[in-house]
Amino acid sequence: MNSKLTTGASPALTTIPVLLTPKEAAQKLHCSVPFLAKKRMSGDGPPFIKRGRGVLYAEPVLAQWLKSWTRTSTSVACVPIARS
Secondary structure (H helix, E strand, O other), X not given: OOOOOOOOOOXXXXXXXXXXXXXXXXXXXXXXXXXXXXXXXXXXXXXXEEEOOEEEEEHHHHHHHHHHOOOOOOOOOOOOOXXX
């Protein structure tokens, strides 16, 4: 959708990340749209933006959420790393 947008605002708000619909996010994460909906309901899915009735995902946040599930061993519990 949107790439990066530069404004004259404060440095913290100078770029807007690429925002994805649930369908686009599911394609990037190789999962289904209902899976993301269930994760939103249970609260353990990727952080999302609620705009009216619509839901959007920031692309960098999806990558961070996916990275939090990375493991190096099957003996490690599959619990995501705490969000900051």
